[in-house]
Amino acid sequence: MPALVGSRCAGCEVTAYPADGSCPRCGRDTETVTLSTSGTLWTWTVQRYAPKSPPYVPPPEGFRPFAVGYVELPERLRVAAVLDFADLGAIRIGAPMRIEATGGVPRAVPAGEK
Amino acid sequence: MDDVLIAGAGISRFGRTEHTTGRQHALYAVRAALADAGIPWSRVGAAFGGSDAAGLADTLVSQLGLTGVPFVNVKNGCATGGSALVSAVNAIRAGLADVVLAVGFDKHPRGAFDPLPADWGLDDAYGRDGLMVTTQFFGMKIQRYMHEYGISARTLALVAEKAYRNGSRNPNAWRRTPIGADEILASGLVSDPLTRYMFCSPGEGAAALVLCSPEAAAGLAGVPVTLRSAVVRSRRFGSFEVFSPSIAGGELTSVSRDAAGAAFEAAGVAPGDVGVCQLQDTESGAEVMHLAECGFCADGEQEKLIAEGATEIGGSLPVNTDGGCIANGEPIGASGLRQVYEIVQQLRGRAGERQVPGEPRVGFTHVYGAPGVSACTVLSR
Numbered sequence: 401m402p403a404l405v406g407s408r409c410a411g412c413e414v415t416a417y418p419a420d421g422s423c424p425r426c427g428r429d430t431e432t433v434t435l436s437t438s439g440t441l442w443t444w445t446v447q448r449y450a451p452k453s454p455p456y457v458p459p460p461e462g463f464r465p466f467a468v469g470y471v472e473l474p475e476r477l478r479v480a481a482v483l484d485f486a487d488l489g490a491i492r493i494g495a496p497m498r499i500e501a502t503g504g505v506p507r508a509v510p511a512g513e514k
Numbered sequence: 515m516d517d518v519l520i521a522g523a524g525i526s527r528f529g530r531t532e533h534t535t536g537r538q539h540a541l542y543a544v545r546a547a548l549a550d551a552g553i554p555w556s557r558v559g560a561a562f563g564g565s566d567a568a569g570l571a572d573t574l575v576s577q578l579g580l581t582g583v584p585f586v587n588v589k590n591g592c593a594t595g596g597s598a599l600v601s602a603v604n605a606i607r608a609g610l611a612d613v614v615l616a617v618g619f620d621k622h623p624r625g626a627f628d629p630l631p632a633d634w635g636l637d638d639a640y641g642r643d644g645l646m647v648t649t650q651f652f653g654m655k656i657q658r659y660m661h662e663y664g665i666s667a668r669t670l671a672l673v674a675e676k677a678y679r680n681g682s683r684n685p686n687a688w689r690r691t692p693i694g695a696d697e698i699l700a701s702g703l704v705s706d707p708l709t710r711y712m713f714c715s716p717g718e719g720a721a722a723l724v725l726c727s728p729e730a731a732a733g734l735a736g737v738p739v740t741l742r743s744a745v746v747r748s749r750r751f752g753s754f755e756v757f758s759p760s761i762a763g764g765e766l767t768s769v770s771r772d773a774a775g776a777a778f779e780a781a782g783v784a785p786g787d788v789g790v791c792q793l794q795d796t797e798s799g800a801e802v803m804h805l806a807e808c809g810f811c812a813d814g815e816q817e818k819l820i821a822e823g824a825t826e827i828g829g830s831l832p833v834n835t836d837g838g839c840i841a842n843g844e845p846i847g848a849s850g851l852r853q854v855y856e857i858v859q860q861l862r863g864r865a866g867e868r869q870v871p872g873e874p875r876v877g878f879t880h881v882y883g884a885p886g887v888s889a890c891t892v893l894s895r
Contacts, residue, residue, distance in 0.1 A: 406760075414751075414762065416760060417759055417760040418637070418759055418760075424751060424762075425751040425762075442658065443654045443655070443657050443658035443661070444654065444657060444706075445650050445653030445654045445657055445705040445706045445707075446653075446703065446705065446706045447644055447647060447650060447705065448702075448703050448704055448705065448706075449704070451644045451646065451647050452625075452628045454641070455628075455630060455631065455638065455641025455642060455646060456641065456642065456643075456644045456646075457642045457643075466644070468644075468645060468650055468654070469654065470654065470760075470761060472763065473763075475763075476762065476763030476764060477760055477761075477762065477763055478760060478761040478762075478763060479759070479760045480645065480758065480759050480760060482643060482644075482645070493657070493658065493661045503639075504639040504642060504643040505637075505639050505640055505643045505645055505759075
């Protein structure tokens with residue numbers, strides 16, 4: 401799966417996601433950058449009930465509680481992602497994660513899992 | 515700068531009804547505030563107000579009286595009431611009028627708010643994949659905070675337990691049945707670590723204030739309270755807000771910290787001087803974190819303070835004496851002025867069963883909301 405694409409400010413070197421033509425800190429122009437695919441879990445929660453549809457589109461097999469969180473990357477950036485944990489009881493802050501782009505929002509899996 | 519006084523405060527019944535409109539709540543609150551100040555509507559020289567989802571405040575003149583008063587609509591999310599208040603203060607200080615009304619009201623449908631990604635500048639995928647849910651943000655912010663500062667789930671339950679207990683002492687509250695910490699913990703996870711009874715619900719209600727100059731107050735019947743400062747701030751770079759696809763690394767900034775600090779500086783008082791305060795408690799974790807963000811304790815101290823009862827009505831720093839958002843519900847446009855209404859009652863010694871003992875002299879209010887806005891006030895008698 402592909403890496404996420406963000407943007408970096410030419411002036412203050414702040415990296416942002418998703419990519420934006422303007423820096424969120426100083427408003428100057430940015431350039432597009434490919435983000436790291438490895439990071440650590442910074443925080444998380446579990447979506448215990450089905451979000452309202454629309455806009456939510458449940459998977460074909462129906463809604464099941466799923467984890468969401470922020471993965472901290474070396475670029476001094478924490479990116480929101482759906483977390484693919486097989487066991488929702490095993491989620492821990494600081495866990496090594498792999499994060500990638502999808503057709504939807506970013507998804508992250510514990511490092512070492514497929 | 516010249517003092518601005520609150521000469522009258524009014525509130526409508528908070529909760530959820532079938533037939534009462536947001537505007538009807540607003541009319542009730544405005545008339546109560548006018549009666550409290552002992553003035554007719556015609557004495558009001560300017561007005562500011564708004565709701566998030568219940569209509570335009572300036573249409574209230576149809577029922578209050580078509581006096582020709584300049585009436586400005588305010589729409590600023592959770593800071594709607596606070597922004598109306600700041601506008602009223604500025605109108606008095608600028609000499610536009612000596613008696614000014616601020617009103618906030620709302621009425622929301624049942625269930626969680628359901629925002630659309632496009633309205634937030636986000637890709638539709640955030641809605642499709644189930645990330646446009648406000649409770650996720652609250653769960654994730656307190657989850658990180660608990661990890662860093664050793665706050666327990668039991669402390670979150672104690673915050674909600676206090677809210678329902680204080681609500682039971684408030685005839686105007688929505689939730690008036692006490693609920694114990696164990697039942698709160700067992701009420702079912704919504705967004706880990708937060709359970710169902712730890713959250714407020716969208717609701718309905720209104721609050722209104724009559725503000726005036728010291729000269730005008732001398733001719734009024736009400737018991738005035740001094741509004742020492744009123745401040746609204748938006749977020750700076752590096753904060754953690756709802757619906758953020760990413761957050762900057764490093765230590766978080768906080769719009770609540772910024773607004774509270776500015777309010778205390780403008781008022782010339784310190785958090786330690788405050789005898790009663792109202793803090794945004796969208797859920798239990800928010801009250802815990804806002805205690806520190808507003809300057810009332812260091813990060814992590816809440817675990818001990820709350821266990822000791824410091825934030826109870828009889829404690830060293832009573833917090834959300836009227837039951838807060840958890841017991842009153844969250845009508846977005848009304849909550850900020852509800853908080854000020856409560857502090858006015860406390861400083862006047864008229865808070866009934868929930869009165870803070872020892873005649874508090876200084877009060878503080880704080881709202882926080884999306885997309886990173888906070889409004890704070892400091893009041894004294």
